[in-house]
Amino acid sequence: MPATPIDVSILFANWNGRDILRDAIRSVREKTRGLTFEIIVVDDCSTDDSVDMLRREFPDVKLIANERNLQFAKSNNIGVRHAKGQYVFLLNTDTQLFNNAVKVCMDFLTQHPEAGVCGCWLKGPDGSSQVSFGSFPSFGQALVDAFFLNDLFPKAHLPSRGAIPDESIGGPMEVDYVTGAAIMIRKEVIDEIGLFDELYIAYTEETDFCYRVRHVLNKKVYFLPQAEIMHLGGMSYRAAPEYQVRLMYAGYDKFLKKYHGSTYSFSTRMLYAWSYFFKMSVRFFRYLFTPRDERQRKKRELLSAWYAVRYSLLPDRGVID
DSSP: OOOOOOSEEEEEEESSOHHHHHHHHHHHHHHOOSSOEEEEEEEOSOSSSHHHHHHHHOTTSEEEEOSSOOHHHHHHHHHHTTOOSSEEEEEOTTEEESSOHHHHHHHHHHHOTTEEEEEEEEEOTTSOBOOOEEOOOOHHHHHHHHTTHHHHOTTSOOOOSSBOOOTTOOSOEEOSEEOTTEEEEEHHHHHHHOSOOTTOSSSSHHHHHHHHHHHTSOOEEEEEEEEEEEEOOOOTTTTOHHHHHHHHHHHHHHHHHHHHOHHHHHHHHHHHHHHHHHHHHHHHHHHHTSOGGGHHHHHHHHHHHHHHHHHHHSTTTTOOO
């Protein structure tokens, strides 16, 4: 008897996320209806009992356990080689479904053959919007940052490295890239151009992938506000915020060099550094006049701006390939 065809392969790359991974898998099973799916977990050499938990509580999940830590991009590439679905849905372990987002994405791609990729509306546990899509890093986009044009003209729809959606977006919207925390891709697209470029450790890999979808395959990328995902955000690097920023700006540098060259990357990163130097200065003066009980939070904001300045200028320092 032939096996039932699989519509969607749902892929998690996990590193020491046992408890949030459990919640994510339960959420997929509770919310996903009207399609056939498989769940694949690539465990990146976790030390927190993630693998034993999966084998004990979810024996039907397809588990791939890396023998050493290969980082996010490589782990996803390993997982997608085992995917049997017509579509691949990449989910971060720190996500949960607010609705039947998997079917919303699948139905959209089925009905729109010109689309190669679609992404979801990411929200915090309280329903607040998070960055869900954006513009490709570029000199022009960096100019917008440097002169704070998105802050001055929020309704002008100027290029933004990360856009936070609101209710004014009533339906599917074509974008440069969608955030990789929840992204659905046609399997045939991956078969043709591969998934993530392993030049990236983490961050910007989905931006690079969407760039290739648009410029190599000439297919479109869409943000779907009807597909809602709860995203905790930054769980893997919560204890190492500086390293998180290092990875982010190393990713920007690699993307800009890959598609535009070293001089272009340098010029663009100088604009990023200027915009965050200005923010750092403002945050420093706010910190000086902040009540003592709020100083810790203001200090984190100040340090975050400093990290962005530092690693815009020196994107490769301290990043292990």
